Amino acid sequence: MARSRTPTALRRTPQQERSRAMVERIIAAGQRVLLRDGYEKASTNRVAEEAGISPGSLYQYFPGKESILAAVVDRYSAELSTRLTAVLADRLDERGPALVRSTLDGLLDALEENVEFLRLVVQELPRSRQGSRTADLEQRIGDLVAAYLAINRSQTRGAEPATSAWIVVRLVEHLTVQYVLERPSISRATFVDEMTAMIVAYVGPPDATRTRAPS
Amino acid sequence: MARSRTPTALRRTPQQERSRAMVERIIAAGQRVLLRDGYEKASTNRVAEEAGISPGSLYQYFPGKESILAAVVDRYSAELSTRLTAVLADRLDERGPALVRSTLDGLLDALEENVEFLRLVVQELPRSRQGSRTADLEQRIGDLVAAYLAINRSQTRGAEPATSAWIVVRLVEHLTVQYVLERPSISRATFVDEMTAMIVAYVGPPDATRTRAPS
Amino acid sequence: MARSRTPTALRRTPQQERSRAMVERIIAAGQRVLLRDGYEKASTNRVAEEAGISPGSLYQYFPGKESILAAVVDRYSAELSTRLTAVLADRLDERGPALVRSTLDGLLDALEENVEFLRLVVQELPRSRQGSRTADLEQRIGDLVAAYLAINRSQTRGAEPATSAWIVVRLVEHLTVQYVLERPSISRATFVDEMTAMIVAYVGPPDATRTRAPS
Amino acid sequence: MARSRTPTALRRTPQQERSRAMVERIIAAGQRVLLRDGYEKASTNRVAEEAGISPGSLYQYFPGKESILAAVVDRYSAELSTRLTAVLADRLDERGPALVRSTLDGLLDALEENVEFLRLVVQELPRSRQGSRTADLEQRIGDLVAAYLAINRSQTRGAEPATSAWIVVRLVEHLTVQYVLERPSISRATFVDEMTAMIVAYVGPPDATRTRAPS
């Protein structure tokens, strides 16, 4: 019972290492099965077989089927998040349209990395099986955008930063995903231009000195 | 005995009436089961039990499980579509911000009519089970918006009407649905204001200097 | 209730005529369904549909599924029997090898008339579904053969006519059927020659004056 | 714990033993169900119940219903084949009538071992469910008989050995089976006498004047 909680800071015991490796193996197998067989045919037995372990062993690492699939989606979300963060890391000094443009570009890059699985998650999986990571992410990014807006945007428009942030986050998320999945006959450059124009027009130009079109 | 032979084309025989009633009963039962038990647990046997008929009888009216659930979703989509059409019918002469505002209002009204089932469809059902109704509607409305933009909007911005229409349709659809489902702490009035502002700013205000096509 | 039993000898009432016609229609439909869908898929509902009547009406003419299929097989057996009788009718004066040969020829002709259905009956249908006609026929023909043997054959061999008849009837029946169904690489002429030789050798030449090979 | 790793190739692990036992148990249950309920009523659920296991367990050992029933029939065919082979093994030096007689006797013994199941297979099961074992056996025995005839029989008759073999094999098979199943009022001794006489007369007695291949 008195299992020490990571005794020396970040070090893990060999058992924990092995356990983590096994969890990863199961998640990877789960993703392969989902891609190969689709959601309806993805059974625990198939995941176990794909992972090269026995069905019983699954339950040493996960409490049930749902949590396995949720972990698969969560890992994907985490990958997306990581990729996006990496891309944006060296654009931290940008502001206004350039920042928006960079964000859109990074997001599209990240989403295009694994379109097949993105399609699976968005179109095949019931939202209720998608873990909490996406919602968390929306929340966190929403907070960041709100903070940014509170600091940077012009004072001519009256909405709460939180309101604009809520709208912008969902707008960006959904439209980029749909663009990648639907591939409408719009070039990526045009899509980014349009989205940037829309967002900039909506949240207002960052520079208060800039003249706005008379309402 | 003297069963009339449907002299005027549109009259229905009693059997047809009974059949229609049964179809309705099954669809209603399917909707209740979906709401009560969720998509994964919605089985033909449960639908039959909920409808108060035997499992075999289902197959007199539907070819299989998929078609039953599809009919449930289709009926809901048809209701949505009907309500929206009705609301917008007497606003056909509006232009610009007023038209946008009316559309948003109508859409929100329609979506709020049955939030519970909207949540089910959007969050529980895999997109692939949602029938073609939604996609059809998106397409049709997209065409309408593109046509409107081609005629009405100012020439100051360069994007193709089809491009703007694609973006605006998905934006409006997703954000209104999410607003109704998430109920963020944004008043409906504010939400409509913000959306209207965003869309008008994006597609560009109708150019007052440009001659409008006579209504 | 006091329905007259064919009042004037062979005449039938109109109802009885209609009934007989319906029975025939159902049997014909049953045969088509068996040929089209196979035994395992041949359901009463399909037979009714094929006959152009409602499933319920089947039970006005037959007590159940089994009896329908039995009637189909029986009608086929009756056809076989009729054809065989017709072929043999003008050979009644023959004796010995010529009679055997004629019988084999006639039987092969009759069996080849509808090989598809013969295959179905012999290979797909459980024997227990084959009605009693075949067994009856075997019995009757066996009796005839026994009578023939009792009168015609040489007295040098000692078996009971009934014994030889039992053997010969089954031998002829099974081998001709198998020949038609398996189509081994044996010409029909050779097959008939061989069968004739075997039977004649077995039951003994009809003419006592003929020299037999020393045992 | 120290589970031996099957050092010598032919040893089986306990799991394999258990698996074999389970397969046997299912086959035996299948046979009992077939005998008790008949082919049409023999369902996987009944077999499972009779075997004292759950329906799901069936599918750990067999891929489906057909293969279970096929295994039942195959096991019976294998038993028949084994018994027949054993009986004939010590008669290999016989020729002519004695060989025919031994074969018939051995065949009748083998068939009489389990008349109940023989009846089931022959009369209840559609031929198409009888596996390939019977057809294989027919083919193999046919080849043997043809070879025997090619070497041993007199040259007085002209048919191809393959032709005579085809006829004799089917004749012997069908008549012995029918004798056992129908039990006509013919003593077994008489039946064997008659059959022997017929076959010997047909294929021709071994020509005593002809030099035999040295055994």
Place this chain on the structure above:
DNA sequence: AATGAATGAGTGTTCATTCAT
């Protein structure tokens, strides 16, 4: 007589989960 909607027990099969080893 004829209908055909309704039945409901039944089918073969799957699969998340358990537990003795």
Place this chain on the structure above:
DNA sequence: GATGAATGAACACTCATTCAT
């Protein structure tokens, strides 16, 4: 820890038969 045989309720669907009309 790991196994994998065993489970058994559940699934989608069928069909011989009935019976109110």
